[in-house]
Amino acid sequence: MIYLDGSALMRFLPGVRYYDEWVAWALPRLPEFVTTQLGLTELRQAAELYPRETKSQAFEIVEQVKARVPTIRFSDANVSVSTHAAAVLKPFAALHIGAAVTHPDVDTVATYDSELARxxxxxxxxxxxxxxxxxWQNDIARPQASV
Incomplete structure (x- = not known):
């Protein structure tokens, strides 16, 4: 199975960078996907940023994704992994990695977040x-430590 974080789910929204590539790749794989309520919340937040005239279309896509991509719950094991990952990841990314790592059927993560990918x-x-x-995630410039 493939875990989708919020940065991947956002690619279902028209006008987002890599939308065409994402949709071409993702639509045939819909039965392989899982996410969490956190991912869907991030997708809703992205849809909220759309202009008034296209916002209803964006929220229609959110509802379609919600209906087609199963959500998994956060478990104690997930939170344990997330707690360790939070040392190097932002809190939401840590929760995503915990969900992916602890789900027994997930072997792949779809993300556009370089730290989460690493x-x-x-x-x-x-x-x-x-x-x-x-x-690509290894090509992102890393901040240099100050001396």
């Missing part, structure tokens, strides 16, 4: 990001 790889999960080149 941590997913450390947990031996595959990372997919349609539209981005292989290894």
């Amino acid at each position: 941590v997913a790889i450390l947990y031996q999960l595959k990372v997919v990001t349609p539209g981005m080149p292989d290894g």
Whole structure:
């Protein structure tokens, strides 16, 4: 199964970068996806930013995604992994990685978050990001430590 974080779910919204690549890749794989309520909340927040004239279309897409992508619950094991991951990830990303790592059927994470992608790889999960080149998460400039 493939876990979708909020940055991947947002690609279902027209006008978002990599929308075409995402939709072409994702639509045939819908039965393979899972997410959490957190991912759906992030998708709703992105839809809220759409202009008034296209907001209803964006929220229609949110409802379609909600109906087609099963949600998994956060467990104690998930929170335990998330707590450790929070040392290197932002809180929402840590929750996403915890959900992906602890779900027994998830072997892949779809994300456009470079830090989450790197941590997913450390947990031996595959990372997919349609539209981005292989290894993109390692090409992001990392801040230099100050001396």
